[in-house]
Amino acid sequence: MLPIVLHNYFRSSTSYRVRIALAMKGLSFTYVARHIRRGGNRMPDYLAMNPQGLVPTMVWPDGTVLGQSLAIIEFIDEMRPNPPLLPADPFGRARVRMLAQMIACDVHPVNNFRILDALRERFAADDAAVADWFGTWVKTTFEPLETILSSSAESGTFCHGDTPGLADICLVAQVVNNRRYDIDMSPYPVICGIVEECLKLSAFIDAHPTNQPDAE
Amino acid sequence: MLPIVLHNYFRSSTSYRVRIALAMKGLSFTYVARHIRRGGNRMPDYLAMNPQGLVPTMVWPDGTVLGQSLAIIEFIDEMRPNPPLLPADPFGRARVRMLAQMIACDVHPVNNFRILDALRERFAADDAAVADWFGTWVKTTFEPLETILSSSAESGTFCHGDTPGLADICLVAQVVNNRRYDIDMSPYPVICGIVEECLKLSAFIDAHPTNQPDAE
Numbered sequence: 001m002l003p004i005v006l007h008n009y010f011r012s013s014t015s016y017r018v019r020i021a022l023a024m025k026g027l028s029f030t031y032v033a034r035h036i037r038r039g040g041n042r043m044p045d046y047l048a049m050n051p052q053g054l055v056p057t058m059v060w061p062d063g064t065v066l067g068q069s070l071a072i073i074e075f076i077d078e079m080r081p082n083p084p085l086l087p088a089d090p091f092g093r094a095r096v097r098m099l100a101q102m103i104a105c106d107v108h109p110v111n112n113f114r115i116l117d118a119l120r121e122r123f124a125a126d127d128a129a130v131a132d133w134f135g136t137w138v139k140t141t142f143e144p145l146e147t148i149l150s151s152s153a154e155s156g157t158f159c160h161g162d163t164p165g166l167a168d169i170c171l172v173a174q175v176v177n178n179r180r181y182d183i184d185m186s187p188y189p190v191i192c193g194i195v196e197e198c199l200k201l202s203a204f205i206d207a208h209p210t211n212q213p214d215a216e
Numbered sequence: 217m218l219p220i221v222l223h224n225y226f227r228s229s230t231s232y233r234v235r236i237a238l239a240m241k242g243l244s245f246t247y248v249a250r251h252i253r254r255g256g257n258r259m260p261d262y263l264a265m266n267p268q269g270l271v272p273t274m275v276w277p278d279g280t281v282l283g284q285s286l287a288i289i290e291f292i293d294e295m296r297p298n299p300p301l302l303p304a305d306p307f308g309r310a311r312v313r314m315l316a317q318m319i320a321c322d323v324h325p326v327n328n329f330r331i332l333d334a335l336r337e338r339f340a341a342d343d344a345a346v347a348d349w350f351g352t353w354v355k356t357t358f359e360p361l362e363t364i365l366s367s368s369a370e371s372g373t374f375c376h377g378d379t380p381g382l383a384d385i386c387l388v389a390q391v392v393n394n395r396r397y398d399i400d401m402s403p404y405p406v407i408c409g410i411v412e413e414c415l416k417l418s419a420f421i422d423a424h425p426t427n428q429p430d431a432e
Contacts, residue, residue: 050360051359051360051361051363051364052318052322052357052360053360054322064307064310066310066311066314067314067318068313068314068317068318068321070313070317070321071310071311071313071314071317072310072314074309074310074313075306075307075309075310075313078306078309078310079306090291090294090295091280091291093290093291093294094280094282094287094288094290094291094294095282095287097284097286097287097290098282098283098284098287098288101284101286101287101320102268102283102284104317104321105284105286105320105321105324105325106268106270106325108321109321109322109325109326110325110326110331114356115326118349118352119339122339122345122348122349123335123338123339123341123345125339129338129339132338133334133338136334140330141268143267144266144267144268144269145267147267148267
């Protein structure tokens with residue numbers, strides 16, 4: 001059987017999400033580095049697989065090619081159900097997807113490289129303006145996320161109960177990204193506690209940006 | 217049994233997504249308008265349900281409260297499986313989620329009101345600059361989306377085969393939004409064909425922004 005192949009970039013938080021999911025499932029994969037600051041994601045062979053030119057792209061052993069990290073992770077979870085990345089009950093699944101989407105739809109997309117680059121190019125945003133932009137959208141979502149996690153009976157050691165899953169994956173990838181922008185995390189003690197627990201786990205450590213072959 | 221309640225705003229494309237899903241399932245609901253340009257989403261009773269202060273929020277008859285449109289729609293799909301909004305096979309589900317997330321993660325979040333407002337406030341972006349920003353991110357995703365839909369054997373009358381589903385829901389809501397910014401849709405004939413088919417269906421028509429009680 002062919003290996004799973006993951007085209008990705010060490011620093012990309014969407015790549016980090018998928019690496020964690022693969023590691024949690026105990027799935028090994030071939031790591032193909034696509035350096036998004038040097039056009040690795042704009043090469044013709046890559047665009048043929050992923051016309052968006054975004055990382056990550058996963059190629060499953062049967063040749064199935066998928067983009068979009070959350071779609072990839074749910075696919076992995078369906079193909080290899082143990083350990084599950086989503087709860088067994090519909091409300092639990094919805095809550096975990098909601099928490100994941102708070103990060104994946106409301107923080108990451110507005111703070112990724114192409115948006116920050118566009119702010120510099122179109123509006124002459126300087127480093128301070130870019131950092132403030134990044135921090136604003138983290139705060140706008142992390143405040144309500146902290147509220148939900150600290151007030152909900154479903155929260156546990158992790159975002160949902162005492163086993164890590166999809167929401168934790170997205171949360172950790174974002175928090176690791178936040179550190180590059182020196183975001184003050186002190187207003188978010190519950191989030192920080194969950195992230196600390198996650199980062200004790202080998203899947204989160206092995207998949208961490210600093211532990212990848214293309215890390216700089 | 218209590219009714220389903222949807223807190224939403226006629227013009228919000230994430231609200232439109234959930235209204236379509238409810239209509240496709242034949243589920244009636246109580247419509248609560250939250251005017252996001254007049255602070256309806258920042259009122260204390262709303263923030264108590266949805267600390268993000270984003271629309272929509274759905275309250276299920278058992279009292280379950282959910283935010284994030286894609287999480288809501290998958291919950292509805294799990295609670296009322298017919299007609300299904302996702303394909304039966306894992307790859308099909310992944311493909312549909314991928315297409316939906318191309319809109320939900322890469323277009324909508326960077327073009328919603330709060331981001332456009334921030335461009336005006338922080339960078340003194342004028343109407344032309346805002347329109348160009350909006351158009352840029354539509355084009356950046358719609359070009360590869362057109363490529364995928366036009367080259368994939370899985371595409372049919374709709375995004376995936378010949379029954380409408382989650383990807384079509386997100387696509388139509390975005391295209392209706394595009395019209396407010398006079399986006400040239402001529403480069404996307406396959407997308408336009410799918411949207412035209414969707415807009416023949418009563419669920420997409422009934423849920424359309426212009427047909428809501430708070431439409432202006």
